[in-house]
Amino acid sequence: MYALKSVAGALGAGLIGFYLGIGGLGAVRALAGYDAWDTEMSITFGYVFGVIGWVMGAGMWGAWGREWFGLRTYDRKAPGWQRYFVFNTDHKVIGIQYLVTFIVVFLLGGLMAMLMRAELTHSGHQLFSNAQYNSIMGLHGIMMIAVAVAALVGGIGNYAVPLLIGAEDMAFPRLNALTYWLIPPVALTLLCTPLLGGIETGWTAYPPLSVLTNNAQILFDVAIITFGLTSILGGLNFVVTIIFMRAPGMTWGKLPIFVWAMFATAWIALLYTQGFAVSLLMVLLDRVAGMSWFDAANGGDPLLDQHVFWFYSHPAVYVMVLPGFGIALEMISHFSRKPLFAYRYAVGALLGILGLSGVVWAHHMFTSGMPNYLHGPFLVATELISIPTGLIFLCALGTIWMGRLWLTTPMLFALAVIFNFACGGVTGIFLADVPTDIHLQDSYFVVAHFHYTIMGGEIFALFGAIYYYFPKMTGRQYNERLGKIHFWWMFIGFNVTFFIMHWPGIQGMNRRIADFMSDLNTANLIVSLAGFFLGASFLVFVFNMVWSWIFGPAAERNPWRARTLDWQTDSPPPLENFPVPPVVRGHPYDYGVPGSVHALFPGRGAEEPPRPPSTFPGAAPAPAGGGGGGGGGG
Amino acid sequence: MTDAFRNALRIGGLVAVVLAFVTVVEYVFAVNVDSDQVRFVGLALAAIAKSWLIVYFFMHVYRVWRAEAH
Amino acid sequence: MALAGTAAHAPEHVVHDKAKMKLVGLWLFFFSESVLFGLLLSARFYLERINREEVDQLLGLGITCVLLLSSVTAFTAETAIEHDRRKLAGWMLVVTILLGTGFACGVGFEWGTAHFSKEQAFGSIFFTMTGIHAAHVISGIGLLVLTWFQLARGRFSGKDHWPVSGTVMYWHFVDVVWVFFYPALYLVK
Ligand SMILES: [Cu+2]
Numbered sequence: 001m002y003a004l005k006s007v008a009g010a011l012g013a014g015l016i017g018f019y020l021g022i023g024g025l026g027a028v029r030a031l032a033g034y035d036a037w038d039t040e041m042s043i044t045f046g047y048v049f050g051v052i053g054w055v056m057g058a059g060m061w062g063a064w065g066r067e068w069f070g071l072r073t074y075d076r077k078a079p080g081w082q083r084y085f086v087f088n089t090d091h092k093v094i095g096i097q098y099l100v101t102f103i104v105v106f107l108l109g110g111l112m113a114m115l116m117r118a119e120l121t122h123s124g125h126q127l128f129s130n131a132q133y134n135s136i137m138g139l140h141g142i143m144m145i146a147v148a149v150a151a152l153v154g155g156i157g158n159y160a161v162p163l164l165i166g167a168e169d170m171a172f173p174r175l176n177a178l179t180y181w182l183i184p185p186v187a188l189t190l191l192c193t194p195l196l197g198g199i200e201t202g203w204t205a206y207p208p209l210s211v212l213t214n215n216a217q218i219l220f221d222v223a224i225i226t227f228g229l230t231s232i233l234g235g236l237n238f239v240v241t242i243i244f245m246r247a248p249g250m251t252w253g254k255l256p257i258f259v260w261a262m263f264a265t266a267w268i269a270l271l272y273t274q275g276f277a278v279s280l281l282m283v284l285l286d287r288v289a290g291m292s293w294f295d296a297a298n299g300g301d302p303l304l305d306q307h308v309f310w311f312y313s314h315p316a317v318y319v320m321v322l323p324g325f326g327i328a329l330e331m332i333s334h335f336s337r338k339p340l341f342a343y344r345y346a347v348g349a350l351l352g353i354l355g356l357s358g359v360v361w362a363h364h365m366f367t368s369g370m371p372n373y374l375h376g377p378f379l380v381a382t383e384l385i386s387i388p389t390g391l392i393f394l395c396a397l398g399t400i401w402m403g404r405l406w407l408t409t410p411m412l413f414a415l416a417v418i419f420n421f422a423c424g425g426v427t428g429i430f431l432a433d434v435p436t437d438i439h440l441q442d443s444y445f446v447v448a449h450f451h452y453t454i455m456g457g458e459i460f461a462l463f464g465a466i467y468y469y470f471p472k473m474t475g476r477q478y479n480e481r482l483g484k485i486h487f488w489w490m491f492i493g494f495n496v497t498f499f500i501m502h503w504p505g506i507q508g509m510n511r512r513i514a515d516f517m518s519d520l521n522t523a524n525l526i527v528s529l530a531g532f533f534l535g536a537s538f539l540v541f542v543f544n545m546v547w548s549w550i551f552g553p554a555a556e557r558n559p560w561r562a563r564t565l566d567w568q569t570d571s572p573p574p575l576e577n578f579p580v581p582p583v584v585r586g587h588p589y590d591y592g593v594p595g596s597v598h599a600l601f602p603g604r605g606a607e608e609p610p611r612p613p614s615t616f617p618g619a620a621p622a623p624a625g626g627g628g629g630g631g632g633g634g
Numbered sequence: 635m636t637d638a639f640r641n642a643l644r645i646g647g648l649v650a651v652v653l654a655f656v657t658v659v660e661y662v663f664a665v666n667v668d669s670d671q672v673r674f675v676g677l678a679l680a681a682i683a684k685s686w687l688i689v690y691f692f693m694h695v696y697r698v699w700r701a702e703a704h
Numbered sequence: 705m706a707l708a709g710t711a712a713h714a715p716e717h718v719v720h721d722k723a724k725m726k727l728v729g730l731w732l733f734f735f736s737e738s739v740l741f742g743l744l745l746s747a748r749f750y751l752e753r754i755n756r757e758e759v760d761q762l763l764g765l766g767i768t769c770v771l772l773l774s775s776v777t778a779f780t781a782e783t784a785i786e787h788d789r790r791k792l793a794g795w796m797l798v799v800t801i802l803l804g805t806g807f808a809c810g811v812g813f814e815w816g817t818a819h820f821s822k823e824q825a826f827g828s829i830f831f832t833m834t835g836i837h838a839a840h841v842i843s844g845i846g847l848l849v850l851t852w853f854q855l856a857r858g859r860f861s862g863k864d865h866w867p868v869s870g871t872v873m874y875w876h877f878v879d880v881v882w883v884f885f886y887p888a889l890y891l892v893k
Binding site: 636638639642643646647650653654657660661664665670673674677678680681684685688689691692693695697698 | 727728731754761765768769772773775776778779780783784786787789873876877879880883884887891892893
């Protein structure tokens with residue numbers, strides 16, 4: 001049982017490391033004449049050594065660590081389902097590991113949201129104390145941020161990018177496995193925070209509260225610093241992969257748009273994630289070492305934290321939505337049976353967002369008391385970002401325009417991304433403009449806005465991508481009818497919940513507080529009920545995924561008749577992805593262009609060029625729904 | 635000792651001498667200059683120059699865009 | 705579709721330039737780390753402008769020279785192994801390790817004799833910046849020791865010496881960081 005060996009080894013070595021860290025620190029402290037146990041310092045040291053023990057025990061020692069000592073390395077070649085529980089370096093396995101892990105985290109975070117909405121059905125206290133509500137809200141926030149940062153990038157990105165560029169794996173497969181295996185301890189540590197009193201600061205962890213609050217903050221700090229590390233290493237891996245691992249002929253001008261989006265995303269993750277880590281490190285040092293980064297009485301400044309934190313956390317928004325845009329454009333082109341409209345402008349827009357993302361962070365700080373002369377520049381820079389974002393919209397609309405839309409579940413999700421993000425973009429204008437932002441800051445208007453952008457933009461894209469790649473990943477077809485039910489249920493639930501949520505926000509209802517003014521009772525009750533409705537839609541999704549993975553009909557190689565390389569290999573692909581390495585010839589999106597071929601497989605023959613568009617709709621094995629017809633989400 | 639090896643070492647030694655010289659000049663400059671702005675700009679320029687020397691000659695940054703890694 | 709035959713002479717196996725990928729990956733890692741150090745440097749000027757407390761100037765200049773010298777010996781070690789001179793490379797790695805340890809001890813001494821407290825803003829800045837840098841120095845020493853150990857067992861040659869190059873590059877990077885931290889902490893006022 002390789003799986004058992006690996007997981008038990010990880011847990012065992014993790015625990016040993018944890019106690020060694022605590023014991024070692026205790027011994028040093030005792031020798032130096034202090035108490036052997038210092039809660040936060042001991043936890044920090046135990047955590048660091050525990051995480052090292054965990055990844056080594058999971059198989060990194062055998063696959064990698066031995067090499068540092070000049071020893072022979074070995075892999076655990078686990079068969080079947082067990083390969084998901086070992087230190088596996090195959091990008092397809094890692095992608096699925098990421099996806100399943102983060103769907104679980106997503107459902108847990110969703111449960112937290114349900115609890116919050118239950119508390120907010122009525123003014124006054126219903127179920128929870130203020131501290132409990134804060135804890136639930138903080139956990140919901142950070143878990144969903146983690147899902148948004150890592151599920152699409154780590155899951156779909158890992159799975160699809162090497163396939164889309166015709167590579168056999170990522171550039172650094174062992175590094176890739178490491179980035180995944182760092183995630184479980186992060187998730188466990190976050191779930192342990194309620195044991196120490198719960199996170200009171202929300203996911204932003206602003207000082208001075210984060211310096212003064214209970215011990216749970218230390219778990220939050222170390223967990224998120226680790227999470228940042230995986231994000232950085234993952235970004236590094238994607239950049240090198242996309243530069244060096246492309247198949248012959250896959251020039252930058254022929255790169256599928258999702259790969260371009262991942263390229264921009266990876267640079268942002270690589271260059272900005274340090275900001276979150278540094279801000280949390282300063283909080284940690286203030287707490288554990290008694291420093292004064294944020295203690296104004298001793299020369300520190302709490303605003304420093306906001307600058308450093310938002311230096312990452314605004315660009316983080318693009319780590320979330322750029323891959324969402326990318327996969328949405330990808331699906332829109334395939335399911336409109338048309339070349340991607342203005343491909344070059346879409347690429348330029350993605351790179352433009354990458355360039356601008358680092359100079360807008362202080363739009364989160366208009367009411368923080370930072371110098372007034374900073375308001376103008378950050379307002380203008382923020383508004384400037386709407387230009388490349390608008391370009392991406394135009395590319396999507398131009399592709400849909402006059403297309404023969406094949407409204408499968410993934411396509412519906414892709415269209416919903418465009419609709420939802422447009423709503424989120426419009427409300428964003430009021431938050432980027434200083435005069436309106438001063439009124440709306442920290443209200444439920446902000447909550448509605450960022451749920452429209454992140455959930456409406458990225459999480460919808462994530463679910464679309466899961467449906468899109470489900471046949472490739474599992475070799476089975478999901479149930480199309482259930483998929484469409486899930487889509488409409490989620491789409492309606494989402495829009496009712498968050499559209500109405502703007503209203504209490506405009507009326508001045510504060511976010512992050514368990515109570516509100518009683519004249520907003522009706523609005524909040526409706527939002528809560530719609531929220532429960534939205535939450536229930538994911539039961540359909542989970543049932544569909546689990547059922548279809550086990551009992552679904554076998555999927556063919558290319559159920560979507562798509563031209564990109566990922567669909568030209570078996571479902572699921574063999575270990576080396578392409579038994580015959582592809583040679584790229586034409587553009588990936590030239591639907592309906594006579595004689596155009598995206599890729600050739602020398603020796604395998606040209607069996608794969610897509611059939612003429614007139615044959616496509618009925619060819620899908622599952623109940624594919626009608627082609628043509630009106631725009632779903634638009 | 636081959637010529638290529640000797641040349642490589644000679645370049646390294648030369649860069650080391652320059653670095654040491656700049657470091658000492660930097661120190662003497664910093665303790666003797668009165669204007670805050672001049673001192674700041676001077677130190678920044680010295681740091682950029684030194685880091686460029688290390689990045690180019692010691693870390694061989696040009697190997698990144700040279701066709702072959704070695 | 706008629707194009708199928710034209711690609712017949714395409715390579716069966718695509719060979720990736722693994723050495724170049726490792727090199728670029730390492731540089732990207734340095735790039736990312738520079739942001740970490742850059743943020744700390746910015747925080748230093750944000751909180752305290754150019755003000756500083758009294759520090760031991762002679763010690764500062766001394767450890768700076770020691771670290772610089774260790775970069776030179778590390779460079780010599782890499783150049784030596786590139787030209788198949790394993791013995792010289794080994795000795796140079798040992799000298800580098802000793803100089804690096806000397807630097808770390810110097811920082812430790814500075815910590816022990818500092819006139820300011822970590823509970824004041826400048827103290828927070830000074831201890832955090834030197835501490836994070838020293839953590840990189842110590843991890844660099846660890847890497848150098850592992851590399852030396854393998855070199856002593858006869859592993860590397862002129863054609864196969866990536867671990868030596870990578871470790872030495874990391875060591876130079878740590879030196880580059882100090883090139884900026886030293887004036888910012890010791891000289892700027
Ligand atoms: Cu922002």
